[in-house]
Amino acid sequence: MYKLVLLRHGESTWNKENRFTGWTDVDLTEKGVSEAHAAGQLLKKEGYAFDVAYTSMLKRAIRTLWIVLDEMDRMWLPIEHSWRLNERHYGALQGLNKSETAAKFGEDQVKIWRRAYDTPPPALENGDPRLEVGNPRYAGLSATDFPHTECLKDTVARFLPYWHGTIAPMVRTGKSVIVAAHGNSLRALIKYLDNISDADIVNLNVPTGQPLVYELDADLRPIKSYYLGDQEAIKAAMEAVANQGKAK
Numbered sequence: 001m002y003k004l005v006l007l008r009h010g011e012s013t014w015n016k017e018n019r020f021t022g023w024t025d026v027d028l029t030e031k032g033v034s035e036a037h038a039a040g041q042l043l044k045k046e047g048y049a050f051d052v053a054y055t056s057m058l059k060r061a062i063r064t065l066w067i068v069l070d071e072m073d074r075m076w077l078p079i080e081h082s083w084r085l086n087e088r089h090y091g092a093l094q095g096l097n098k099s100e101t102a103a104k105f106g107e108d109q110v111k112i113w114r115r116a117y118d119t120p121p122p123a124l125e126n127g128d129p130r131l132e133v134g135n136p137r138y139a140g141l142s143a144t145d146f147p148h149t150e151c152l153k154d155t156v157a158r159f160l161p162y163w164h165g166t167i168a169p170m171v172r173t174g175k176s177v178i179v180a181a182h183g184n185s186l187r188a189l190i191k192y193l194d195n196i197s198d199a200d201i202v203n204l205n206v207p208t209g210q211p212l213v214y215e216l217d218a219d220l221r222p223i224k225s226y227y228l229g230d231q232e233a234i235k236a237a238m239e240a241v242a243n244q245g246k247a248k
């Protein structure tokens with residue numbers, strides 16, 4: 001049996017301001033930093049001892065991972081970064097307030113943009129700085145890799161090669177692995193692992209800063225999965241994520 005830990009970053013400044021974030025590189029809030037410390041303490045208390053860590057190119061996930069590893073006295077671990085673990089690209093919605101967008105376009109439309117499996121938000125136009133072309137951290141991407149927008153289906157498509165080619169082989173060696181990433185890049189992985197239908201994935205929300213443990217069989221199929229920590233608080237945090245798309 002293998003164990004894999006998935007962790008969404010702690011609260012970011014744009015989570016707090018309720019803005020569509022995507023590839024925008026915003027940092028953690030004080031609450032987000034506290035969530036990361038709490039996650040690290042909890043993982044340590046529960047006896048986790050990671051051998052290798054994977055994260056995105058975005059500082060809210062990277063800093064969450066650093067804080068967790070610091071709490072576990074494992075800052076020496078190898079950390080691999082990949083743009084394939086980045087948050088789903090939110091296209092032209094990046095920067096807009098979710099409630100204001102719901103008031104303008106309707107809650108149903110915002111739910112489609114946030115959660116529909118195969119309907120992407122409006123795309124960025126060429127030349128928009130939010131495309132990140134020219135950003136040195138993405139020097140390894142080819143021109144066609146830069147998303148102009150993504151629905152979850154697109155995120156699954158760019159995430160899975162990294163799962164199959166890098167993370168899954170490492171899990172199979174028996175190493176203890178943590179993946180610190182984002183709400184929708186983790187939804188992409190959870191959809192794949194749990195074989196969740198395109199219709200049902202709409203209702204899955206991942207809370208910030210709560211370690212999610214997968215116990216996997218020899219074929220890396222889930223035996224069970226569970227969040228560590230206070231289950232009532234986790235449920236409330238998931239509902240709060242779902243409600244971010246409501247007009248106030």
Ligand SMILES: O=C(O)[C@@H](CO)OP(=O)(O)O
Nearest residue numbers: 019020021022087114183
């Ligand atoms: O804005 C985003 O990039 C994501 C994660 O914060 O939000 P949502 O839950 O709306 O997909």
